[in-house]
Amino acid sequence: MGRARPSLQELIQRRENAGFVGRRRELDAFRDNFGLPPEEGRHHFVFHVHGHAGVGKTWLVRRLEQVARQEYGALTARVDETVGSVPEAMAAISAQFHRQGKEFTAFDRRLATYRQRRHEAESAPDPAERPGPSTGSMVAARTGLAGLGLVPGVGALAGAVDPVPLAEGTDRLRAALSSRFRDHKDVQLVLDPVEALTPLLVRELSEAAAAVPWLVLFFDTYERVGALLDPWLHTLLTSERLGRLPANTVLVLAGQTRLDPGRWGELADVVAELPLEPFTDAEARHLLTAKGITEEPVVREVLRLSGRLPVLVSTLAENPGTSGDLDDPSATAVERFLKWEPDPVRRAAALAGALPRRLNEDVFRAAVGEEAAGAGLFGWLRALPFVGGRTGSARYHDVVRAPMLRLQRTTSPQRWSEAHTRLAETFAGWRETAAGGLDPRDGWKLDAWSGPRLEEWYHLLCARPSAALPGALRDGIDACDAGPAVARRWAATLAEAGEDADSDEVRAWGRRLEGALRDERRRGIEAMGLLLARAGLDTAGRAAAHVVRGWHRRSVEENDAALEDFRRAIELDPEDVRAHFGCAAIHRLTGDFTAAMDALDRVDALEPGATWVQRERGETCRRAGRYEEALALLDPVIEADPGDHVALGSRGRIKAVLGRPREALADLDRAIALNGDYTWALVRRARVRSALGDTAGALDDLDRAEELAPDTPGTLGERGDVHRFAGHYEEAIAAYDRALALDPGYAWALGSRAMAHEGLGRRAQALADLARAVELNPGYAWAVAQRERLLNSPEGGRHDRPV
Template identity: 55%
Template sequence: MAQARPSMQDLIRQRTRAGFVGRAAERALFRGNFETPPHDERHRFRFHVHGNAGVGKTFLLRELEQIAREQGALTAYVGDSSGSVPEVMAEISRQFAAQGRRLKELDRTLAAHAERRHEAELAALAALDEQEEGAGPTVSGRVVARAGTVALGMVPVVGPLAGMIDSEELAGGVDRFRERVLARFRDHEDVRLVLAPEQVLTPVLLRELSDAAASAPWIALFLDTYERTGPYLDHWLHETMTTDRHGAMPATAVVVTAGRRPLDTALWGGLRDFMTDVPLSPFTEAETRGLLAGKGVTSEPVVEEVLRLTGGLPVLVSTLAESRPADPDDVGDPSATAVERFLKWERDPARRAAALSCALPRWLDADVFRAATDCPDEQLEPLYAWLRSMPFVSELGGGRLRYHDVVRAPMLRAERNRSPRGWAARQRRLARTFGGWREEAGGDGDEPWTDEKWRSLRLAEAYHLLCAGERDALPQALRDFVHACDAGAAVAAQWARVLVDAGQDADAAAVAGWGTELTAALDAEGITSALGLLLRRAVLDVPDQARARVVRGDELRGQAAYAQALAEYDRAVALDPELAVAYRHRAGIRGELGDHDAAIADLDRAVALEPDNSWYVALRGEHHRLARHDAEAVRDLSEGIRLDPASEFAWASRGATHERRGDLDAALSDLGRALDLKPDYAWALARRARVWRALGDPRRQLADLDQALTLSPDWPWARCERGDALRAAGRDAEAVADFDRALSLDPAYASAYASRGASLTNLGRHTEALADLDRAVELRPGYAWALCRRAVLFAALERLTEARADVERIRELDSGALECFSATDRAVLGSVLASQD
């Protein structure tokens, strides 16, 4: 079969590599590692390259990648264009696919992560309403109250805690409170994909790597610019490589990282026998002379000038060598930099102008190159190909390029000093270009900040406006920082970074100062602290202050600081009574705290402000459902469906309302429609299972519960529901296994104790059954169904005094409660009441 023709990128990489000089010891060490089997104590599983900017880390990493490929390794190179662990995994998958190894399961899970994150408002509305006493375990609706929910920029979670989270539970501590709330999230796998995607994605990645290892002798992952990516990668990488928490990493995998600093000894210090530290220093004089000689630069005066100017920094040596200077030229200005020397030696004025112009953007592609250089079409391709081949230009991925910082910084300085007015004009022109592309991109309707492409263009536009020194650029960037925080911590960090970069590149101290302080606040205490700094010191108009208060409230709520979060929402509403989103978010936290009337009142206001917002209307319907206002729930959910017929959430919620009202045909129809729209909607499947139960169809009931648990295996409520279905079918041993699993996930799940107690009674394990029923009643003293099961068990054990006490307690709770139990139970309980001690 004919070989595929190499691409331009392949040829550029081959030519660049052909001229690689130096680092012989490091290359030999890495190559030798592939000749040492993983079980050999001399084999190393991780290499860490570190050294100052310009010392050649990226060049070496690319060379090591080629060495790994020569050994038959599947490889992936990831720089700092990836801003999170999921993005790193996506880049690994993309590069593996280009080498003929698709990671299909990982791609599917990454796609689900992106979808669930986008739909987190729907997934977060994970509340379960309380089922009738006597029909099985009573499960009140609860919601996730976990740090990070709203930090990701998502909307509030609806969740009624009234009647289920009492003062004793709250006194038990925030951690227990959040655990119990999380346990009631109705689509647990969606929650994990949004809140802790690494926990879901990492096992998938490791399975894929293990599968790949069966057909490839080695797997090599190269993670560059670790000084930027390490903050989110380092702990994840340590956990993935050194623990089996997420599964097994194949022994034939080698990880190579590169950054400016050595590794954190507190984290990695005890693993020296499994790693190799690769510190890089500037080239020795011999290495520098060798590289220059390889490019035909042998004139001693020129070599001496290169040695003087570069200090042996490989990126500068390579840059100067590429121009093949034949004369050292006049030294001239003693402050002249190596880059200025390179540009003087480059005799083609078009190339020289292009190199300088393309230093202005933070990243390049062919479109940005055209906008920055404004060169004729016939020169575009050859000039762009030349620039791509330069040693100081590296690929970011996705077709983007970036100058090396060591080269770009002096270029910018030279251009700014040469013509300050020309500098500002060119920055404004680039800002207009990116702004025009941003307007074409459009974003996601009213929420463009959720669109990554739109954000990237807005970020570039803001950078160039800041560099141009536009009067409103800094105030606007600070206003945008509020929206960046709403889009998540990673986006906020990007926005703070652009302030740092623009401040340094344009020598604007105020801009750099804001970027530095916001970055420090984000690193130390997160979005709450950064927004606090902004609210204290920035000049924000009233709507932006209100929006900042909402985002800050979301962060505090995610940290379970409910009183402080509510205070922030109150301030937002006071600042801007027309801000509908503030009422919506305040409704969410009021619902979580059980104040449904206040939550519905807030949503009344939100709907009045935005009557065509289908989500607000559906949210109000959900609150009504959870408050058992069935008529109002059906009204709002029907209106939500009218406004957005594709809202699977509204269909499922209305179906659940119909089921509770006894309209089983309508419930089946609505839940079926929800599942047509979203076939993997675990909550809708579990709710439909209840309809099948009411219709006397246990086969379909169990089928839906099985599917729901396949989608969300760690969902305690669904485990309990299936356990009840199995118990009703006489399969008590299997039921106990489900109850065991539910209680391992939520040790404070009263209904699971009660149900397991009932199954253990059926199995004749009376001592264990009584312990479970005691625990259920301890957790919920007014739990009539558990009291009934315990009274029946006491009667069977002939402990009639205790049985009679439980029966009397049931009557105290509700004089008609005994009528709700089965005829068999009533007969037993009646005989207990009629008996004498």
């Protein structure tokens, strides 16, 4: 049988490859890496292609993919800015492997379940009595909060503080999902799809890798998708928590900026940097020669207009004109891009299509007008050399879009303003459709709402920069409240609008806010400071900014400053519920329980009969040691809402302290049945199980807690106690050692380790630990008493649990 004829796509690809010039050094480095086994110290697992817009990163990535496939038999997948989340990136990888004959059956099945369950969750009515965000909005919000450690019972705060002040929104979401889905795994899948789906994908990749020499995963336009994918990819490379990647995997990242040294610095030895510069003169001339352009005046003009940027050299090479019109001093890059297009409708459409930041057919129609958006016009636009994107979306290359915007803004400022106003109105309509009655503060947590909102502000700022800026700044308060990722997108929108509208005021605000939001841990603290100092906010806006800054300061333990923010907000708006509750949360945290209850009284007056307020009262009494009063408050809350797992956990803890371990266990069992990821309750149940002699059950609980929140000192301290009370002193000391390595100032763990040392007859080491514990915390009465006991009783005594 004769060899099959190549497909049309293969022939097109061959022509593209034949036209590829330059980048020999980068191609050679990529090829050489396949000659080194993964175990070889010189082998690189990551290639990072980076350079400013127009230098040909995407062009090189496509060539590298062809090299990997055709020359080295690799399975490949390419991800770019068309994905909006980590699950979408995983889905794109699976789909592309499927086209190469490798089906990810188990992953695809679970992905389909996720999509269905998420759709059901977003469509579900809110079961809570108290008005608030819909289930759909909370589904979107929860993932971002979990990453910051702000979801009760998980993340960075787990085991360190009681989660009640942060619980309400996520608790309502989990309760809503638990009531809708019978399978806890489906609830967890919706709440944390990355954790649920990634191990399946990694397993499928490993099976595929066993049958081929290499797997190569490409991530293009990394300056856009890095914020989404960077933590995920870094975790895959540095930890086996989400699965073990096959050793014959190579990643290629391509973007405008360098990788974050704080995250990638530790991987410098396995990352090969491939910085790209514009073509050399020789490389650009080589490309023009390949296109049949050899007339020197034409070559010089193309080099001048393109700056030797590969995307512009390629675009201008398609129709470079003749030497007869190269001397025209008014020729511009934009005229060159469209010079070969004689149809005025198409020329106008290409210019109008540059106005939106991103395009699909609906946005394109809004940009050019329904009458002008004839059949096939969007398809024609997408085929232009400077328009990229896949699967229905498109984006102009930055180096082409910028001069197109400049031309329209300077040629007719009135038409410029009208066009952007029309686009702003279009996005506003789509936003209102997506809102479904959402409070704007909750809408920022939903991509279907926040995406159109950002585009609306972009176009308003382009149309009338000075007039739109105050509203955009005011809206940013709610954007910052929604989390760092949303806040950064808002700030970037201002910066881009300022650049494209050539507004110094808007541009400066955008850049200042981007700088203020750089430290993700501090969230919107500095951004709110900028707005309060310079934005000219009205009274309601100032109150809102103080509330948001107060809660963000609370998250980084700046308690005095947070309290001052809440008090200032109350002065501006005495009926602000979040401000009063913020005061209660800070007072409770600092031990001023009377003031906390007074603040909750004011919340209760503003929201009479709200069960969540009574729960907070009960939790405050628990923290104050007023256990019977706390029970009297929590019992009616649980009776009114049996699915309130936070209230159940709090009541369980109280019963344990009161010496009623069986009743405590029942409450904690119910809380964990409602929320299997409730880390705080898992740790408390482990303590109860240990007291009841169920060492294995206690360790199981702590294993699960560590899976949810690794390297938490409090959890490791509890593990030490479980082993110690079971007589496993060496295992106990190992756990305390790990806790103290994470937190050398952890006095409680020092006191506990002292008791384990005493159990092994190491009296000197026990006394040294107790001395250090008292030095760290002179008011630590239990440690003082144990030290006195050991000093006065050489034979030792009781091994009490520290308090």
